[in-house]
Amino acid sequence: MPHANSKPFRRLNPHMPLVFDTRTTRxxxxxxxxxxxxxxxxxxxxxxxxxxxxxxxxDVQLEGVAEGVLVTATVRAPLVGECARCLDLFASxxxxxxxxxxxxxASDDDDGYVLDGDLLDLESALRDALVPxxxxxxxxxxxxPGLCSECGVRLADAGAGHGHAEAxxxxxxxxxxxxxxxxxKER
Numbered sequence: 001m002p003h004a005n006s007k008p009f010r011r012l013n014p015h016m017p018l019v020f021d022t023r024t025t026r027x028x029x030x031x032x033x034x035x036x037x038x039x040x041x042x043x044x045x046x047x048x049x050x051x052x053x054x055x056x057x058x059d060v061q062l063e064g065v066a067e068g069v070l071v072t073a074t075v076r077a078p079l080v081g082e083c084a085r086c087l088d089l090f091a092s093x094x095x096x097x098x099x100x101x102x103x104x105x106a107s108d109d110d111d112g113y114v115l116d117g118d119l120l121d122l123e124s125a126l127r128d129a130l131v132p133x134x135x136x137x138x139x140x141x142x143x144x145p146g147l148c149s150e151c152g153v154r155l156a157d158a159g160a161g162h163g164h165a166e167a168x169x170x171x172x173x174x175x176x177x178x179x180x181x182x183x184x185k186e187r
Contacts, residue, residue, distance in 0.1 A: 048081030
């Protein structure tokens with residue numbers, strides 16, 4: 001959901017990596033730009049995120065319209081996370097595409113994005129598009145078997161013979177039975 005920015009509390013720095021200068025983007029004009037930029041902080045969810053400072057690849061089209069600048073962007077970003085099934089760390093990538101209007105002025109009934117003079121900060125729109133697309137339960141692989149519910153061993157490492165045929169038999173993470181230390185009377 002877009003966040004209104006009716007009164008910017010600071011002037012944007014045109015040299016920031018996710019800030020675009022729109023001086024030449026007036027109604028009827030279109031400009032495309034490709035750039036790489038470091039990822040901002042806190043771009044993710046609990047189990048998966050884009051590492052802060054990781055390289056984002058951006059393909060951005062700026063189109064001047066009567067109300068402001070229409071931005072169509074495709075962003076490719078690396079991801080790191082923890083598999084929800086086996087708990088191993090993994091790396092992957094994602095790509096999101098979004099279109100947002102950055103208005104010249106904020107209006108009372110609009111909660112969209114607003115230009116800061118001739119500058120456009122893509123960070124909020126990027127965050128609003130990318131974070132909801134991240135999986136809440138990411139997987140290291142679609143076919144990840146997870147962990148053994150009995151002994152906790154990672155099933156991908158345990159091998160085809162892993163199992164717990166005898167009820168009540170505890171196994172170590174490598175699949176061997178735990179030695180019985182109880183005496184016959186305690187059973």
